[in-house]
Amino acid sequence: MSARIAEFVAMGGYAAYVWPSYALTAAVLIGLLWSSLRALRAREADLAREDGRGESRRRDRSAS
Amino acid sequence: MHRFANPARFLRMAAAVLPWSAALTVGCLGAGLWFALFDSPADYQQGETVRIMYVHVPAAWMALFVYTNLAIASAVALVWKHPLADLAARAMAPIGAAFTALSLITGSLWGQPMWGTWWVWDARLTSVLILFFLYLGHIALANAFDDPTRGNRAAAILALVGAVNVPIIKFSVDWWNTLHQPASIVRIGGPTIDSSMLTPLLLMAFGFTFYFVSVLILRIRAEILARKLRTLRFAQGEATA
Amino acid sequence: MTRKRRRLYFLGLFMLGLGTATALALVAFQDNLVFFYSPSDIVTKQPAPERSLRIGGLVEEGSVERGGAAAGKRVEVRFRVTDLQHTVPVVFSGILPDLFREGQGVVALGKLGPDGVFRASEVLAKHDENYMPPEVAEALKRSGRWNETGGQRK
Numbered sequence: 465m466s467a468r469i470a471e472f473v474a475m476g477g478y479a480a481y482v483w484p485s486y487a488l489t490a491a492v493l494i495g496l497l498w499s500s501l502r503a504l505r506a507r508e509a510d511l512a513r514e515d516g517r518g519e520s521r522r523r524d525r526s527a528s
Numbered sequence: 529m530h531r532f533a534n535p536a537r538f539l540r541m542a543a544a545v546l547p548w549s550a551a552l553t554v555g556c557l558g559a560g561l562w563f564a565l566f567d568s569p570a571d572y573q574q575g576e577t578v579r580i581m582y583v584h585v586p587a588a589w590m591a592l593f594v595y596t597n598l599a600i601a602s603a604v605a606l607v608w609k610h611p612l613a614d615l616a617a618r619a620m621a622p623i624g625a626a627f628t629a630l631s632l633i634t635g636s637l638w639g640q641p642m643w644g645t646w647w648v649w650d651a652r653l654t655s656v657l658i659l660f661f662l663y664l665g666h667i668a669l670a671n672a673f674d675d676p677t678r679g680n681r682a683a684a685i686l687a688l689v690g691a692v693n694v695p696i697i698k699f700s701v702d703w704w705n706t707l708h709q710p711a712s713i714v715r716i717g718g719p720t721i722d723s724s725m726l727t728p729l730l731l732m733a734f735g736f737t738f739y740f741v742s743v744l745i746l747r748i749r750a751e752i753l754a755r756k757l758r759t760l761r762f763a764q765g766e767a768t769a
Numbered sequence: 770m771t772r773k774r775r776r777l778y779f780l781g782l783f784m785l786g787l788g789t790a791t792a793l794a795l796v797a798f799q800d801n802l803v804f805f806y807s808p809s810d811i812v813t814k815q816p817a818p819e820r821s822l823r824i825g826g827l828v829e830e831g832s833v834e835r836g837g838a839a840a841g842k843r844v845e846v847r848f849r850v851t852d853l854q855h856t857v858p859v860v861f862s863g864i865l866p867d868l869f870r871e872g873q874g875v876v877a878l879g880k881l882g883p884d885g886v887f888r889a890s891e892v893l894a895k896h897d898e899n900y901m902p903p904e905v906a907e908a909l910k911r912s913g914r915w916n917e918t919g920g921q922r923k
Contacts, residue, residue, distance in 0.1 A: 472566075476576035481641050485634040486565075489583040493739060496626050500746045507753035514760050569902030573868060578900060607776045644866025644893045650804040688784065692791045703795075704802050705825060707876055712898040722901040 535752050538612055542745045549745070553738040560731030568728050578725065580638040585713075586733040588631035590740060591659060592694055594624030598666070599691040602684035612748070614680040615755065617687065618670050619747035623740055625663035632656060643707060651700040652708035655693060662690035676758075805876045808855040811887075818883050824857055825876040825895060826850040833871055836862075850875060850887070857881075861889040868894035 475482040564582035571578035598620045605613035635653070636646045647653065670676075670683035701710045713719045719726060795802070805825035806814070816822055829849040836845035845862040848871075859877055869875060874895030879888045901909075 475579070476570060478575065478577045478641055481577060481637045482579050485580045485583055485637045488633060489587065489630055492626050492630055496623065497739075497743055497746075500743050500750065504746050504750040504753070507750050507757065511753055511757055511760075514757060514764075517764075569904075571900050572903040572906035573870075573873070573896060574900075581900070603780060607780055608773055642866065642868050642894060642896060644864075644869075645891075648804070648893070651802055688780070689787060691784070692787055696791075696795075704804065705807075706804050707893060707895055709896055709898045712900060715898075720899045722905055724902060725900050 535612060539749065539752065542749065546742060546745050549738045549741040553735055553742055556731050556735030556738060560728050560735050563728035563731060568724055569722075571725075574642055577638060577641055580634055581725075582728045582732045584631060584634040584638055585729060586736045587627045587634060588656070589733055590627040590736045591624060591631050591656065592697060593737070594620055594627060594740060595659060595662070595687075595690070595694055598624060598687050599694070602687040605680065605684050606688070614677075614684070615748055615751040616744070617666075617684060618680065619744055619751050621663055621666045621670065621683075623743055623747070625660065625667065627736070627740075628656065628660040628663055632660060645707075648707045650706040650708060651704040652697070652706045655697045655700050659690070659693055659697060662686065662693065666690075676755075807852040808850055808857040809852055811857055811881065812855045816881060818881055821878065821880055823876055823878045824850055824859075824887055825874070826852045826857075828869070828871050828873055828875050829856055830871045832856075850877065857887050858885070859887045859889050859892075861892050863890075863892070865892055866894040868896055870894075 473479060473483075560582065564579055568579075568582075570576050598617055601613045601617040601620065604610045605617060632653075635656075639648075640646045665686055666683045669686055670679045672682070673679035698711075700706060701708055712721045713726075713729070721729070805823035806816070808824065808826050811824060827850070829851045832847075832849040834847045836847070845860060846865065847858065847860050849856045849858050851857075859879075861877065861879075869892065874897065876893045876895050877887065877889035878891040878893075881887050
């Protein structure tokens with residue numbers, strides 16, 4: 465069993481080329497997804513804050 | 529066309545599409561990785577390095593596919609002044625740049641053991657490197673101006689000028705002699721690849737396509753919010769002034 | 770509506786002009802875009818002897834001779850590159866890529882000597898667009914449907 469795993473990991477002697485290709489692809493795709501999500505959350509938070517300020521200002525104005 | 533111009537309608541549609549595209553991304557990439565790593569044969573010439581193909585070729589296809597979409601969005605933005613087209617173009621460019629970088633790097637990791645070199649200046653490799661710089665130029669130009677409409681227009685013109693590179697990349701291996709081999713899948717006379725290797729390749733390609741759709745939706749949503757925020761701040765600036 | 774139409778026509782003309790200009794430029798620079806010369810090109814064009822250039826073709830079957838280790842640490846390899854019309858003899862000492870095989874594509878960078886022997890400083894393997902498992906390749910060879918140069922154009 466462990467011999468078969470070792471053989472799989474060795475990739476016929478090309479492990480140094482095959483695994484970095486997959487690792488890099490995973491890293492780039494996950495990284496881009498993560499940064500896109502983070503940017504979206506940041507905009508949503510900004511907008512909620514801005515909306516809140518707009519609301520309070522309107523309330524102040526109607527109160528005075 | 530103008531049915532999609534309305535951001536509210538787009539957001540409603542995108543919310544309906546996103547769960548499906550996200551699920552299909554995970555499904556296709558999961559199945560694709562299983563076939564690519566465990567359930568496909570080594571090549572008769574290239575041995576196990578053929579497994580690099582299952583990330584390299586879909587990434588290269590996406591690099592061209594995303595650029596084609598970028599050029600179409602730019603044309604729509606310039607001609608019809610479609611408000612969402614500019615946002616879509618801005619959202620697409622980083623995704624395309626990421627796929628292009630991946631195809632260049634995984635290609636290098638494949639070229640070293642098989643060809644005997646990390647890089648050559650043949651027509652295929654050089655034209656893809658130019659594609660990468662076009663993406664970077666688009667991102668830079670779109671953000672280079674204080675007035676986003678000016679930046680978007682400059683970036684759209686660059687995207688359209690760069691569109692001539694797309695057929696050059698595709699046919700570079702047929703028009704000139706290159707170290708890169710000719711096309712194996714999209715060619716006259718059908719694919720020259722065994723079906724046991726075509727399965728993981730197509731699954732990975734579909735996975736990348738659904739990944740693109742999903743991330744594009746997230747990024748366009750962020751762009752719509754950013755624009756809303758700008759107009760809101762501008763209006764408040766007017767109100768307080 | 771007419772403004773949009775005008776912009777559309779303008780864009781169409783712009784792309785047409787750009788495409789034509791690019792096509793003309795590529796045709797004009799055709800000779801400089803050549804990555805390698807075939808043995809036939811070498812025979813017909815007779816390049817200057819001390820100019821560095823690349824030749825590409827197939828490694829002729831049965832032509833590879835590996836020199837003894839007597840020549841130092843680097844083993845000298847001699848082989849012939851063919852495009853099935855002309856052949857050019859090549860000498861190279863260095864590390865050959867894993868895909869270097871008789872009957873397979875090869876691209877060599879070097880200089881053509883006055884004796885007609887190409888002295889290569891770098892040898893790269895060029896593979897074709899066929900991908901299949903070894904069993905399929907065996908089966909094709911057995912059934913006689915194997916085309917050794919199937920992937921090679923021209």
